[in-house]
Amino acid sequence: MITAAQLRAARALLGLDQRALAGLCGLSLPTIQRMEASDGVIRGNVDSLMKLVGALDVAGVDLIGEGAVSDGGGRGVRLKAPAHRPSGD
Helix, strand or coil, X not given: CCEHHHHHHHHHHHCCCHHHHHXXXXXXXXXXXXXXXXXXXXXXXXXXXXXXXXHHHHHCEEEECCCCCCCCCCCEEEXXXXXXXXXXX
C-alpha cells in the first residue's frame, strides 16, 4: 500500500512537517512518527492508513505502487497537477 519512504517523500514534496500531516489526515503525531519509522510497507490500523492515503491524495500526491507504470519504475510519489495543496503553516 504505502511504504515509510513514500510517506516521508510525500510529506517532503508537500512541504509539511509531521504535525501538519497529522492534522491534515486526522491522526495523532505519534501515529505519523511510528508510520515513518517503520521498515518497508507501513502496517497498522486500516482506518488510519485509509485516512493517511486519502489525505495525501487530496493534497495532490499520487502514490506509485510496485510495478506501476512510471518513467523510473519501482516505488515513488508523484505530485499531481496543482489544485489544492496545503501550505504547511
